[in-house]
Amino acid sequence: xxxxxxxxxxxxxxxxxxxxxxxxxxxxxxxxxxxxxxxxxxxxxxxxxxxxxxxxxxxxxxxxxxxxxxxxxxxxxxxxxxxxxxxxxxxxxxxxxxxxxxxxxxxxxxxxxxxxxxxxxxxxxxxxxxxxxxxxxxxxxxxxxxxxxxxxxxxxxxxxxxxxxxxxxxxxxxxxxxxxxxxxxxxxxxxxxxxxxxxxxxxxxxxxxxxxxxxxxxxxxxxxxxxxxxxxxxxxxxxxxxxxxxxxxxxxxxxxxxxxxxxxxxxxxxxxxxxxxxxxxxxxxxxxxxxxxxxxxxxxxxxxxxxxxxxxxxxxxxxxxxxxxxxxxxxxxxxxxxxxxxxxxxxxxxxxxxxxxxxxxxxxxxxxxxxxxxxxxxxxxxxxxxxxxxxxxxxxxxxxxxxxxxxxxxxxxxxxxxxxxxxxxxxxxxxxxxxx
Numbered sequence: 001x002x003x004x005x006x007x008x009x010x011x012x013x014x015x016x017x018x019x020x021x022x023x024x025x026x027x028x029x030x031x032x033x034x035x036x037x038x039x040x041x042x043x044x045x046x047x048x049x050x051x052x053x054x055x056x057x058x059x060x061x062x063x064x065x066x067x068x069x070x071x072x073x074x075x076x077x078x079x080x081x082x083x084x085x086x087x088x089x090x091x092x093x094x095x096x097x098x099x100x101x102x103x104x105x106x107x108x109x110x111x112x113x114x115x116x117x118x119x120x121x122x123x124x125x126x127x128x129x130x131x132x133x134x135x136x137x138x139x140x141x142x143x144x145x146x147x148x149x150x151x152x153x154x155x156x157x158x159x160x161x162x163x164x165x166x167x168x169x170x171x172x173x174x175x176x177x178x179x180x181x182x183x184x185x186x187x188x189x190x191x192x193x194x195x196x197x198x199x200x201x202x203x204x205x206x207x208x209x210x211x212x213x214x215x216x217x218x219x220x221x222x223x224x225x226x227x228x229x230x231x232x233x234x235x236x237x238x239x240x241x242x243x244x245x246x247x248x249x250x251x252x253x254x255x256x257x258x259x260x261x262x263x264x265x266x267x268x269x270x271x272x273x274x275x276x277x278x279x280x281x282x283x284x285x286x287x288x289x290x291x292x293x294x295x296x297x298x299x300x301x302x303x304x305x306x307x308x309x310x311x312x313x314x315x316x317x318x319x320x321x322x323x324x325x326x327x328x329x330x331x332x333x334x335x336x337x338x339x340x341x342x343x344x345x346x347x348x349x350x351x352x353x354x355x356x357x358x359x360x361x362x363x364x365x366x367x368x369x370x371x372x373x374x375x376x377x378x379x380x381x382x383x384x385x386x387x388x389x390x391x392x393x394x395x396x397x398x399x400x401x402x403x404x405x406x407x408x409x410x411x412x413x414x415x416x417x418x419x420x421x422x423x424x425x426x427x428x429x430x431x432x433x434x435x436x
Contacts, residue, residue, distance in 0.1 A: 002074065002075055002076075003071055003072060003073055003074060003075075004071070004072050004075050004166055005069055005070065005071040005072075006069065006070050006163060006164045006165075006166060007067075007068065007069045007070075007163075008066075008068040008069070008147065008161045008162065008163050008164075009162075009164075013158065013159055013161045014158070015061070015062050015063070015151070015156045015157070015158050016156065016157055016158075017155065017156060018150075018154055018155060018156065018157050020154055020155075021054070021057060021153070021154070021155035021156070024050050024053060024054060024155075025050075025054040027047070027050055028047050028050035028051040028053075028054050029051075030047070031043045031044070031046050031047025031050065032044065032047040032048070032051055034047075035047060053153050053155075056152065056153065057151070057152055057153050057155035057156070058155075060094055060151065060152045061094070061151065061155075061156060062091070062092055062094035062095055062151040062156055062158070063092070063094070064091070064092030064093075064094070064095075064124075065092075066089060066090060066091040066092065066095065066149050066158055066161075067088075067089075067090040068087070068088070068089050068090075068147050068149075068161055068163060069087070069088050069163075070085060070086065070087045070088075070143070070145060070163045071085075071086045071088070072084070072085055072086075072143060072166055072168070073085075073086075075166060075168050075169070076168065076169050076170070076171055076314070076317070077134050077168065077170055077171065078134075078170070078171045078172075078173055078174075079134045079135065079136055079137045079170050079171065079172060079173045080133065080134070080135075080173050081133065081134070082131055082132075082133050083131070083132055083133065083134075084129050084130070084131060084132075085102070085129070085130045085131075085132055085143050085145075086127060086128070086129045086130075087100055087117075087127070087128045087129075087130070087145065087147065087163065088125075088126075088127050089121065089125065089126050089127075089128070089147065089149065090124065090125050091121055091124045091125070091149045091158065092124045093123065093124045094124065094151050094152065095121050095124045095149050095150070095151060095158070096120060096121055096124075096150060096151060096152055097118070097119070097120055097121060097149070097150040097154070098118065098119060098120075098121055098126060098128075098147065098148065098149050098150070099116070099117070099118040099147075099148045099150075100116070100117050100118075100128065100145055100146065100147045100148070100163075101115055101116045101117075101145065101146045102115035102116075102130060102132075102143060102144070102145050103115070103144050103145070103146060104141060104142045104143055104144035104165045105132075105142065105143075106140055106142060107134060107135045107136045107138070107140065107142075107170075108132050108133065108134060108135065108142060108143075109132065109133045109135055110130060110131065110132045110133075111130065111131040111132070112130075115130070117130060121149075134168075134170040136170065136267070137170045137171060137172035137173070137267075137270055137271075137316070137317050137319075138169075138170055138317065138318075138319075138320075139167065139168070139169045139170075139317065139318055140167070140168065140170070141165050141166070141167045142165050142166065142168060143165040143166055144162070144163070144164060144165035145162075145163040145165070146159070146160040146161070146162060146163070147159055147160060147161045147162075147163055148160045148161070149161075169314065169317045169318060170317055171274070171313045171314070171316070171317045172270045172271050172273075172274040172313065172316050172317060173271055173274070174271070174274045174275045174278045174313075205233075205234040205235050206233075206234045207220050207223055207231050207232070207233055207234070208231065208232060208234060209229060209230070209231060209232075210224075210229070210230035210231060210232050211232075214232045215232075218232040218233050218234075219231070219232055219233075220232060220233050241285055241286070241340055241341060242285070242286045242287075242288070242302050242340035242341070243276075243277075243280045243285050243286065243287045243288070243340070243341050243342075243343060244287075244288045244289075244290070244302065244340065244341070244342045244343070245273050245276060245277060245287065245288065245289045245290070245343050245345065246290045246292060246342065246343070246344045246345065246346075246356075247269055247270065247273050247289070247290070247291045247292070247316070247319070247345050247346075248269065248292060248293055248327050248344070248345065248346030248347065248350075248353050249266060249269070249291050249292065249293045249294030249295075249319050249320070249321055249322055250292070250293025250294070250321075250322045250326050250327040250350060251265065251266075251293075251321065251322075251347060251349050251350065252264050252265060252266035252321040253265040253266075253347055253349060253373065253374065253388075254267075254374070262374060263374060264374065265347035265349075265372055265373055265374055266319070266321055268347075268372040268374060268412060269345045269346070269347065269372040270316050270319055272345055272370060272372055272412045273289070273316055273345050274312075274313055274316050275414075276343060276345075276370075277289065277309065277312045277313070277316075278309060278313075281304060281305070281308060281309045281312075282309075284304065285304065286302045286303060286304045287302065287303070287304065287308070287312065288300055288301055288302035288303070289312050289315060289316070291315065291316075291319050292327055292328065293322045293326060293327040293328065294319055294320050294321060294322045295320035295321070295322055295323065296318075296320070298315045298318075298319070300312055300315055326350065326352065327346070327350050327352040327353055327356075328352070340365070340366065341366045341367075341368065342357075342360060342365055342366065342367045342368070343368050343370060344356070344357050344367060344368070344369045344370065345370045345372055345412075346369070346370070346371070346372065347371070347372050347373040347374075348369070348371055348373060348395055348398070348399065348409075349373070349391060349395070351394075351398055353369070354369070354398050354399070354401075354402050357369050357402060357407050358402050358405055358407065361405060361406060361407045362405075367407050368407075368408055368410070368418065368421055368422070369402070369407060369408065369409040369410070370410060370411075370412050370418070371399075371409055371410065371411045371412060372412050373395075373411075408421040408424055
């Protein structure tokens, strides 16, 4: 979470007379001149205050170049989190008021909603903070701000000055996901997946007679004292495995209603991938990522740890829907060790992801397909609705066909949605990896 500061460029900005000051000065000259010329005391009474204000404004004319800067609390926020956009203004002793407006508010919710803030300067200085919240993941140029500073009586104005915005990558919200099921056929001795092998671990397995080579700290003294022979505690080994996430970014299906805030298929896929990666990395497993079919093919090697979690989320935040490229199975390079699991996240609007899952399953790779299709149909366009319905009928037929091959397909529903599929996979014997 690194903050960043931008400043106003003063190349073409300077103090200028405001239209209100010109009108007041012109009216003061006309009224005072008419009062002197025609001997009208009432006109002199009306014009004197305006004349005083005009002289006062000219005498206290601001000359200092204001220092305007904006600081954002982080350049990589998580969607839905509240952040701060802090604007600092030092306009000199003659500056009295300021007004600012945040124009670049794409996919943002600001407080206040209008994005405009105005107020007085104390000793020519102020710090104004505007709260904002990103509504959607992705990389965008946001928070471009226009700032205006006013002198005494609003006679002179500096600006409006353009405070540059910042290009930020909003990380996807890690969709709520928690699974009580271990991954099938884990390998290694780092994670928290319980193995069927009894070795060093924390989960109790059994109590047996002491054997040569057992550690003394494993001796179970109550049973040993009761039986007169040494007994030791045994535990299940805690193992980790490799998880490869493949995200289908070739299409982004959403409602045709522009006012509908429902998540699109790519939104669900990115958030599901973020939740799965965060969950399995937090358990000590090794996770890799491939984004196929997007504007840029993204490949994150298998790794683990906090830094790897951030690397995966950064890549997901930069995902862009592909244009015409489609889901190409040749672009996927699976490098899974025996016992690894491949999680394919896709709306399944193209037959290619299911074809890839079938091919990998025949090679002995443990594959789980996660359906991120939002499930709603467009109602405003009858032609689009009919086309989507026809494709969904074909999609159901393809899903049934691949399930007959032993590849489970489960719909993404958040926490616990993968437990039934993982239970079925764990009940199978470990597949043999065959290279062809």
